Amino acid sequence: MHSSISLSLSSPSTICRSNSSNANVNSLTPRSLRFCGLRREACGFKYFNSSLSKASNATRRTCSNRIAASLAGNGATSKGFDYDLVIIGAGVGGHGAALHAVEKGLKTAIIEGDVVGGTCVNRGCVPSKALLAVSGRMRELQNEHHMKSFGLQVAAAGYDRQGVADHANNLASKIRSNLTNSMKALGVDILTGFGTILGPQKVKYGDTVITAKDIIIATGSVPLVPKGIEVDGKTVITSDHALKLEFVPQWIAIVGSGYIGLEFSDVYTALGSEVTFVEALDQLMPGFDPEIGKLAQRVLINPRKIDYHTGVFASKITPAKDGKPVTIELIDAKTKELKDTLEVDAALIATGRAPFTKGLGLENINVQTQRGFVPVDGRMRVIDASGELVPHLYCIGDANGKMMLAHAASAQGISVVEQVTGKDHVLNHLSIPAACFTHPEISMVGLTEPQAREKAEKEGFEIGIAKTSFKANTKALAENEGEGIAKLIYRPDNGEILGVHIFGMHAADLIHEASNAIAMGTRIQDIKYAVHAHPTLSEVIDELFKAAKVKANTSSPVAEPVAA
Numbered sequence: 001m002h003s004s005i006s007l008s009l010s011s012p013s014t015i016c017r018s019n020s021s022n023a024n025v026n027s028l029t030p031r032s033l034r035f036c037g038l039r040r041e042a043c044g045f046k047y048f049n050s051s052l053s054k055a056s057n058a059t060r061r062t063c064s065n066r067i068a069a070s071l072a073g074n075g076a077t078s079k080g081f082d083y084d085l086v087i088i089g090a091g092v093g094g095h096g097a098a099l100h101a102v103e104k105g106l107k108t109a110i111i112e113g114d115v116v117g118g119t120c121v122n123r124g125c126v127p128s129k130a131l132l133a134v135s136g137r138m139r140e141l142q143n144e145h146h147m148k149s150f151g152l153q154v155a156a157a158g159y160d161r162q163g164v165a166d167h168a169n170n171l172a173s174k175i176r177s178n179l180t181n182s183m184k185a186l187g188v189d190i191l192t193g194f195g196t197i198l199g200p201q202k203v204k205y206g207d208t209v210i211t212a213k214d215i216i217i218a219t220g221s222v223p224l225v226p227k228g229i230e231v232d233g234k235t236v237i238t239s240d241h242a243l244k245l246e247f248v249p250q251w252i253a254i255v256g257s258g259y260i261g262l263e264f265s266d267v268y269t270a271l272g273s274e275v276t277f278v279e280a281l282d283q284l285m286p287g288f289d290p291e292i293g294k295l296a297q298r299v300l301i302n303p304r305k306i307d308y309h310t311g312v313f314a315s316k317i318t319p320a321k322d323g324k325p326v327t328i329e330l331i332d333a334k335t336k337e338l339k340d341t342l343e344v345d346a347a348l349i350a351t352g353r354a355p356f357t358k359g360l361g362l363e364n365i366n367v368q369t370q371r372g373f374v375p376v377d378g379r380m381r382v383i384d385a386s387g388e389l390v391p392h393l394y395c396i397g398d399a400n401g402k403m404m405l406a407h408a409a410s411a412q413g414i415s416v417v418e419q420v421t422g423k424d425h426v427l428n429h430l431s432i433p434a435a436c437f438t439h440p441e442i443s444m445v446g447l448t449e450p451q452a453r454e455k456a457e458k459e460g461f462e463i464g465i466a467k468t469s470f471k472a473n474t475k476a477l478a479e480n481e482g483e484g485i486a487k488l489i490y491r492p493d494n495g496e497i498l499g500v501h502i503f504g505m506h507a508a509d510l511i512h513e514a515s516n517a518i519a520m521g522t523r524i525q526d527i528k529y530a531v532h533a534h535p536t537l538s539e540v541i542d543e544l545f546k547a548a549k550v551k552a553n554t555s556s557p558v559a560e561p562v563a564a
């Protein structure tokens, strides 16, 4: 578990502040720059790049001014404080907040007790997507029928386990250094040590005490291992171990069929393992829209070497030892009676994540966690034990439990910075997309159909459902990837988009048209006139909006033509 956060980077109170001259911004790829929150056109890139000489004088002036303002901002604080903003935890949430804070001219420090990048970069999104990139290719190369349909002949596909593991590890290292460099380049002080809140506006890391006008807790989460399960890191593992791909078991039980379970089932089956799911609820993938879940089961589970037990808890798991296999006791989720005992080569525990808030010193400011999560209001302001807001204290990301996703953590951080710099900002969590990177992918934004129906009944409105199929999409058919649907849940009376769910090729990329529409408050009667390039997968979403039957026609769809 992560409770053993190591301070291995350097001595506990090292300040790694750097200036622009040693920043390795040139090594950042455009993609990582975007992810890191540095905007190429906005300046960071051009300023440090040798192409500066080609930039116009105006651009150069703006860039110089912005960087100067940023660095000056990081030199002058609010009166009486060491910093304007101190962030505890340099995961993606803390990183997103730090970059935005510097952009806003705040003198900013980030405290990290382990390595920069946190879960997402080192033990989550990044290495898992590297493994999934491999599983996608393996799956395709192994599918003779699929290859033949293109007229392709491929010899038997194989893989080198260490090579696959290296791909994941190398990607994590690369993104970690991109994140570190992006903060150093903008002058964020990276303070190494375990952060503890001593009192209002006061934090300690190592032996050093610093003060800040505002503090953001961004300490993230660790794998949740239910009682009775013994993790040895070899045969009974969490995602932290699985991402290292130290071995590929012949038969692995995956406990939990949420995001982690599903993504790893895609990886393991592509690499040749047989998988048995153990799921406490009555159906697999209980978090997804039921209709999408059913289709996903038909495509991602049934044809693969996967079986499952639903409605059962894994109550006791014992690692393999002395030639004996891993044993898993399954109890009925309702009666709690022993139902079955499985013997497998390995077990992956994917039963959710627990907030990492131990040792943070929350008791010093009268804050009581709820199952470990830091209680916050809609603006991420921390609430104390008597229900009052703690002034100048915020909590973002996995540690507040609102939405355990990397981009949600980062968006919450940006929202907090907006607030501390004087602009009220409330993040609409219903506009935040999510995706599961299986082959094909699943993505969603907003409400599921049952959630929408419940809301509609409470608030007294009707809902409409529209669906489109990948089977009717030229690009999907050209790729021989016609398996998939998109589903829209909406209000026919006013055209509001309540939820969009996609299962199919590149679903994770396609969802953003819908999530941006929800974020901007765009209605179906407007977005249905937007033009999509042909032939593209995005036409699946175009057709979806066109298929909706909206009664209202409240806004004008056509802008005044502009003379060419």
Ligand SMILES: Cc1cc2nc3c(=O)[nH]c(=O)nc-3n(C[C@H](O)[C@H](O)[C@H](O)COP(=O)(O)OP(=O)(O)OC[C@H]3O[C@@H](n4cnc5c(N)ncnc54)[C@H](O)[C@@H]3O)c2cc1C
Pocket: 005, 088, 089, 090, 091, 092, 093, 094, 111, 112, 113, 114, 115, 116, 117, 118, 119, 120, 121, 123, 124, 125, 126, 128, 193, 194, 195, 196, 218, 219, 220, 221, 239, 260, 356, 359, 360, 396, 397, 398, 399, 403, 404, 405, 406, 407, 408, 409, 437
């Ligand atoms: C296998 C896996 C795959 C995932 N895939 C995706 C995905 O594809 N897309 C997605 O959106 N999300 C994904 N997630 C979820 C995502 O990783 C998290 O939601 C995200 O990392 C949360 O960011 P955070 O900044 O809140 O916390 P974290 O990333 O956990 O960072 C917290 C940081 O704080 C540090 N810290 C903790 N306590 C202290 C302290 N007291 N002092 C100093 N430092 C401290 C930690 O060392 C850590 O670096 C995945 C998660 C897992 C496990």
Ligand SMILES: NC(=O)c1ccc[n+]([C@@H]2O[C@H](COP(=O)([O-])OP(=O)(O)OC[C@H]3O[C@@H](n4cnc5c(N)ncnc54)[C@H](O)[C@@H]3O)[C@@H](O)[C@H]2O)c1
Pocket: 226, 255, 256, 257, 258, 259, 260, 261, 263, 278, 279, 280, 281, 285, 286, 287, 312, 313, 314, 315, 350, 351, 352, 353, 403, 404, 405, 434, 435, 436, 437
């Ligand atoms: N692509 C992504 O965005 C991505 C990928 C991986 C993880 N994540 C994030 O990481 C977090 C953790 O993922 P996760 O898959 O571990 O959690 P999850 O909450 O998505 O799924 C956990 C599953 O385990 C089941 N479960 C819990 N205890 C059990 C037990 N004792 N026996 C059997 N089943 C049990 C639950 O019913 C649930 O279906 C998620 O909140 C997710 O947001 C996101």
